[in-house]
Amino acid sequence: MAVKKFVVGLFDDEAVLFPAVKKVRTAGYKLHDVYTPFPVHGLDHAMGLRETSLHTAGFIYGITGTTTALSFMSWVFNVDWPLNIGGKPHFPLPAFIPITFELTVLFAAVGMVMTFCYLCQLMPGVKKHIFHPRQTDDKFVMVIELTEKTNAEEVKSFLTAAGAHDINEQKAEAGWWFGRYDKDDEPYLRKIQTANA
Amino acid sequence: MKDQFVVPARLRKTSFVLMGVGLLTLLIGLIAFHGETRFWAGLLQNSSFFLLITLASTFFIAATTLAHGGWQIAFRRVPEAISMAVPVLAAILFVVVMILVFGGRDDIYHWVNGHHVAEDKILTWKSAFLNKGFFTVATILTLGLWVFFTLKLRKMSIEEDGWDLRPETGRKLLWRNTVVCGGFLVVFTLSVGSTTPWIWLMSIDAHWFSTMYSWYTFASTWVSGLSLIALFVVYLKKHGYLSYVTEEHLHDLGKFMFAFSIFWTYLWFSQYMLIWYANMPEETEYFQPRVWGQWRPIFFLNLLINFVTPLLFLMKRDTKRNYTAVVFIAIVIIFGHWLDFWQMVYPGTVKNLVFPWYEFGLGLGFVGLIIFLVSNQLTKAALVPKNHPYLKESIIHHT
Numbered sequence: 377m378a379v380k381k382f383v384v385g386l387f388d389d390e391a392v393l394f395p396a397v398k399k400v401r402t403a404g405y406k407l408h409d410v411y412t413p414f415p416v417h418g419l420d421h422a423m424g425l426r427e428t429s430l431h432t433a434g435f436i437y438g439i440t441g442t443t444t445a446l447s448f449m450s451w452v453f454n455v456d457w458p459l460n461i462g463g464k465p466h467f468p469l470p471a472f473i474p475i476t477f478e479l480t481v482l483f484a485a486v487g488m489v490m491t492f493c494y495l496c497q498l499m500p501g502v503k504k505h506i507f508h509p510r511q512t513d514d515k516f517v518m519v520i521e522l523t524e525k526t527n528a529e530e531v532k533s534f535l536t537a538a539g540a541h542d543i544n545e546q547k548a549e550a551g552w553w554f555g556r557y558d559k560d561d562e563p564y565l566r567k568i569q570t571a572n573a
Numbered sequence: 574m575k576d577q578f579v580v581p582a583r584l585r586k587t588s589f590v591l592m593g594v595g596l597l598t599l600l601i602g603l604i605a606f607h608g609e610t611r612f613w614a615g616l617l618q619n620s621s622f623f624l625l626i627t628l629a630s631t632f633f634i635a636a637t638t639l640a641h642g643g644w645q646i647a648f649r650r651v652p653e654a655i656s657m658a659v660p661v662l663a664a665i666l667f668v669v670v671m672i673l674v675f676g677g678r679d680d681i682y683h684w685v686n687g688h689h690v691a692e693d694k695i696l697t698w699k700s701a702f703l704n705k706g707f708f709t710v711a712t713i714l715t716l717g718l719w720v721f722f723t724l725k726l727r728k729m730s731i732e733e734d735g736w737d738l739r740p741e742t743g744r745k746l747l748w749r750n751t752v753v754c755g756g757f758l759v760v761f762t763l764s765v766g767s768t769t770p771w772i773w774l775m776s777i778d779a780h781w782f783s784t785m786y787s788w789y790t791f792a793s794t795w796v797s798g799l800s801l802i803a804l805f806v807v808y809l810k811k812h813g814y815l816s817y818v819t820e821e822h823l824h825d826l827g828k829f830m831f832a833f834s835i836f837w838t839y840l841w842f843s844q845y846m847l848i849w850y851a852n853m854p855e856e857t858e859y860f861q862p863r864v865w866g867q868w869r870p871i872f873f874l875n876l877l878i879n880f881v882t883p884l885l886f887l888m889k890r891d892t893k894r895n896y897t898a899v900v901f902i903a904i905v906i907i908f909g910h911w912l913d914f915w916q917m918v919y920p921g922t923v924k925n926l927v928f929p930w931y932e933f934g935l936g937l938g939f940v941g942l943i944i945f946l947v948s949n950q951l952t953k954a955a956l957v958p959k960n961h962p963y964l965k966e967s968i969i970h971h972t
Contacts, residue, residue: 417971435888462852470846 379564380521380550382408383531384507385540387516390416396538397422400520405531408519408550411511430495434488441483445476503555505548505562521550575814578951584808588945595938602931610680611923615932616669617681618918621773622794622911623939624662625765629798630655631723632761635754641747643966644825647817649958651805653730654950655798658943659723663716670712670773674705681922684779695780695855703779708772715764722757729753731954733961743962765791777921781859785844790917792840793879796833797910799826800903805947807896807903814956817968820894824972827893830906834883837910841876863916867926871916878909911936 387393393410400407401424410423453459454466464471493499511517518540520531528545535543549562561569606612630652637645645652672678679686684703690696696703729749736742770790775782783789803826809815848856863872882905892898915932958964 431890470842470849473842473846 378550379547381528382507382546382548383520383522383528383535384542384544384546385518385520385535385538386508386510386542387518387540390419390516392539393516393518394419394422396518396535396540399534399538400518403534405526405534406521406523408521411507411517411519413512413514413516428495430488430491433491434484437487438480438484440487441480442476444483445479446472449475497552501554501556502552503557503560504552505546505550507546507548508542575816576955576957578809578814578948578956580948580952581812584944584948588941588948591937591941592945593941595935595941598931598934598938602935606931611927611931613669613673613678613681614918614922615935617673617773618914618932619911619935619939620662620666620669622797622914623936623943624659624666625790625794626797626801626907626910627655627658627662627943628719628723628761628765629795630802631659631719631726631757632765632795633798633802634726635722635757635761638750638754639758641963643963644822644970646958646961646963646967647822647970648802648806648809648815649730649961650951650954650956651809651815652802653727653954654947655801655805655943656723657727657950658946660720661942661946662939663720666773667712667716671709674708682776682779684776699779703772703776708776711768711772715760715769718760719764722753722760725753726750726757730958734955734959736960738960742960746960747962765794774917777918778859780855783844783848783856783859785840789837789840789844792833792837793910793913796830796837796879797907799829799833800906801943802826803830803899803903804907805951807900809951809956811896817957817964819970821970821972822967823896823899824890824893825970827887827899828972830899830902831883831887831893834879834887834906838876838880841880859921862920862924866920868916868920871912871926875909875913875916878905879913882909 387396397410397419407423410419412419449472450467458466507519508515508517522528522531532543549564553563602612602615633652634649634656673681674685679689683689684696685705690700733746765787767787770787774790775786806815806818806826810818845860848860862868883902886902887893915929
């Protein structure tokens with residue numbers, strides 16, 4: 377959780393956005409994020425984001441589900457409460473397979489959804505700063521983080537040259553916090569407000 | 574851009590060598606197994622397997638056309654060329670099954686013998702369906718319709734290369750392809766999806782029956798057919814053809830191979846579990862020699878090659894996008910399902926587990942024949958259907 381300074385620029389078209397993203401990376405500015413109204417193919421690649429390891433996590437969850445189902449059922453039918461069901465053996469593997477399969481899918485699906493929410497910092501009640509109200513509507517919003525080394529004016533003129541409009545500077549919370557979009561302000565603003573009151 | 578395939582001398586030579594091996598094996602088999610069941614069982618297994626995996630290419634074209642898929646257009650000529658092996662392989666299979674039914678033998682299909690049927694209550698019941706007349710009519714009808722639709726699709730595709738590209742011709746092209754593919758899928762479902770595997774393969778164990786059998790056969794041949802398409806695509810790509818095909822297309826073929834390996838396992842398991850659970854003698858007799866008899870190692874090897882290997886190997890994104898990895902797993906899948914057909918045909922006919930040198934030799938012969946026919950067909954048309962309205966979609970395809 378930290379309050380940081382950002383320069384925000386709006387783009388109308390993804391054809392303009394793509395070269396701009398590449399230019400930002402070659403210029404060496406720190407790209408905070410790019411917000412788009414729809415998933416843009418190849419943007420993650422252009423932004424230089426690494427390949428997600430969500431599928432590896434999914435594989436591990438799936439294996440956990442398989443192991444859980446098989447070990448639990450064999451424990452129940454062999455150790456805890458052995459029953460003779462239609463003369464079948466106490467370890468009837470074919471009969472275990474459907475449940476094993478279901479549990480594998482369940483563990484993998486639920487685990488991956490939860491991991492995805494964790495990685496993207498998504499949760500009911502979790503709030504993040506919105507850089508521009510139209511970032512989920514019809515505009516592509518590029519956010520560049522200002523560090524000690526970057527000059528705000530320089531970044532602004534750079535963005536103008538790259539084809540952005542409505543360029544502005546914002547001071548905002550970079551992480552997430554608990555709150556409601558219609559009521560709660562950012563934590564650092566709340567602190568200032570209570571101090572002033 | 575190289576758009577016209579020329580058969581490399583090495584490929585031609587390989588196909589001739591493989592066909593020679595096949596013919597030699599056939600001759601040795603004719604001497605070694607003269608009058609024995611194994612000679613015909615090997616021919617039935619190989620001819621039905623290789624016919625159905627080439628027919629899977631026609632199914633691939635039909636299914637993707639009806640689904641209005643665009644991604645496969647960049648290599649559509651490859652499944653087209655593979656499907657052109659169907660007429661030749663259909664002729665071979667027709668000769669084999671006709672000799673089995675009318676050649677005075679009852680060791681493969683014992684329901685062809687009238688005495689057996691008269692003594693056997695189950696076969697008497699089934700004789701309305703399992704008789705020489707129905708078998709012949711159904712075989713001629715299905716083979717004829719497959720050949721008709723395959724040739725029709727190929728002819729239309731080549732003819733469309735000469736059209737000039739306009740919105741009206743594009744719509745006409747899509748419409749007539751949709752109609753023919755729809756017709757083919759109806760025939761395919763009624764043949765490969767139900768009757769054909771029953772009469773050709775399931776009637777070997779004439780007392781036994783399984784409603785999953787046809788779908789199981791279909792899944793087996795479909796995943797092998799996809800692997801065959803992938804092999805030819807990679808071969809052409811490596812020789813500098815098919816410049817529009819990228820890892821994206823290979824990735825989608827890999828996904829198909831992965832998904833349908835699991836689909837095959839799903840059907841394998843569905844067939845096995847219900848029979849295992851109900852444990853009724855007339856149903857378990859099929860699995861008795863396979864699970865508890867001599868065929869036990871093959872039965873589990875089958876599951877290992879066709880389920881565990883593709884599952885673990887193709888799960889990663891990188892392997893699906895790697896040409897060498899896809900070639901490796903495609904060969905494994907085709908071999909695995911060939912083995913599957915072997916254990917479908919042999920325990921009911923030859924009974925004893927034998928080392929399959931004869932069957933494998935015949936299989937190599939069929940592979941050579943397919944390479945020969947397909948490489949010839951690939952030269953007969955441009956490798957890219959330039960007038961297909963979805964070509965652009967295929968070029969920019971991105972998974």
